[in-house]
Amino acid sequence: xxxxxxxxxxxxxxxxxxxxxxxxxxxxxxxxxxxxxxxxxxxxxxxxxxxxxxxxxxxxxxxxxxxxxxxxxxxxxxxxxxxxxxxxxxxxxxxxx
Numbered sequence: 001x002x003x004x005x006x007x008x009x010x011x012x013x014x015x016x017x018x019x020x021x022x023x024x025x026x027x028x029x030x031x032x033x034x035x036x037x038x039x040x041x042x043x044x045x046x047x048x049x050x051x052x053x054x055x056x057x058x059x060x061x062x063x064x065x066x067x068x069x070x071x072x073x074x075x076x077x078x079x080x081x082x083x084x085x086x087x088x089x090x091x092x093x094x095x096x097x
Contacts, residue, residue, distance in 0.1 A: 020072035022089075024049040030089050048081070 028045055031037055037045075056064040 023071045027085065027089065031085075034089065034092065 024046075027049065028042055031045060032042055052069040053066045054069055055066045
């Protein structure tokens with residue numbers, strides 16, 4: 001009996017990963033336009049997002065220099081804010097169109 005060559009595959013998209021590339025100023029502007037946030041609320045988001053830094057530390061004495069972050073609200077930072085902002089900015093816009 002001849003074997004048929006079958007190919008199957010799956011593609012998964014994690015749109016929230018793309019959220020890690022969003023510039024902070026664009027994110028704050030989008031929050032203001034989409035949700036009409038007041039100045040104190042925007043100031044809170046601004047203070048949370050700006051002035052963040054990342055550094056890589058390996059076991060032992062190996063440590064990279066600190067780099068200022070200008071984009072992204074990563075899930076790996078251990079906060080729920082990245083998920084909430086992703087839903088607020090992207091999912092709400094998709095559903096509204």
